[in-house]
Amino acid sequence: MRSDIIMGFLSVFKTALFLSALLSFISVTLALGQGQVVHKCPYDVWCAVVAGNVDTPVSWIQQAPGQLLISNFEDVASDEGIAMMCTRDPTAPTISVTQLEYTWTEPQTAFDISIVAGDPFLNEGFSMTATDLAPQPQFSSSCAGAYCAPGDVDCNDVYVKSNDDYQGMRTCSNDVIINLTLCSG
Numbered sequence: 001m002r003s004d005i006i007m008g009f010l011s012v013f014k015t016a017l018f019l020s021a022l023l024s025f026i027s028v029t030l031a032l033g034q035g036q037v038v039h040k041c042p043y044d045v046w047c048a049v050v051a052g053n054v055d056t057p058v059s060w061i062q063q064a065p066g067q068l069l070i071s072n073f074e075d076v077a078s079d080e081g082i083a084m085m086c087t088r089d090p091t092a093p094t095i096s097v098t099q100l101e102y103t104w105t106e107p108q109t110a111f112d113i114s115i116v117a118g119d120p121f122l123n124e125g126f127s128m129t130a131t132d133l134a135p136q137p138q139f140s141s142s143c144a145g146a147y148c149a150p151g152d153v154d155c156n157d158v159y160v161k162s163n164d165d166y167q168g169m170r171t172c173s174n175d176v177i178i179n180l181t182l183c184s185g
Contacts, residue, residue, distance in 0.1 A: 041183035124183035134173035143172035
């Protein structure tokens with residue numbers, strides 16, 4: 001009887017150790033960060049979260065003033081590019097978008113703000129913050145925000161052409177919260 005109790009205890013103990021190791025592995029490989037678009041414009045905007053390449057269909061979501069759009073890193077495969085794009089007119093012949101772009105791979109997230117496809121929020125400005133929640137952020141020198149003042153057509157903090165890596169690209173851990181605020185003034 002006593003040996004049955006000991007064997008039962010050992011079985012439970014082994015299962016607990018296995019589950020603990022599994023949870024540790026998952027927490028190490030899971031990206032907990034997210035991209036956010038905060039809409040502070042006095043008018044509706046249309047936003048979309050697009051994964052993959054440029055041929056991916058876009059499903060625009062109408063956003064009323066004050067709404068928040070969120071993209072969790074854990075919902076996206078590692079090394080897959082994401083564009084959180086917003087426009088004032090999704091029916092225009094050429095759609096002008098401001099977008100937060102990111103890609104995460106262990107242990108970092110690369111991200112930027114792009115106005116390569118137009119700047120629909122030029123008159124109202126926009127800003128980006130990056131809050132790295134990692135216990136010991138290792139990318140602090142390149143984990144920074146951006147600001148484009150109203151009317152700034154040559155904003156130095158963002159991609160204004162496709163090869164602006166020097167001024168536009170940032171890097172943080174996978175636990176970063178990236179926040180793009182439209183019409184930030």
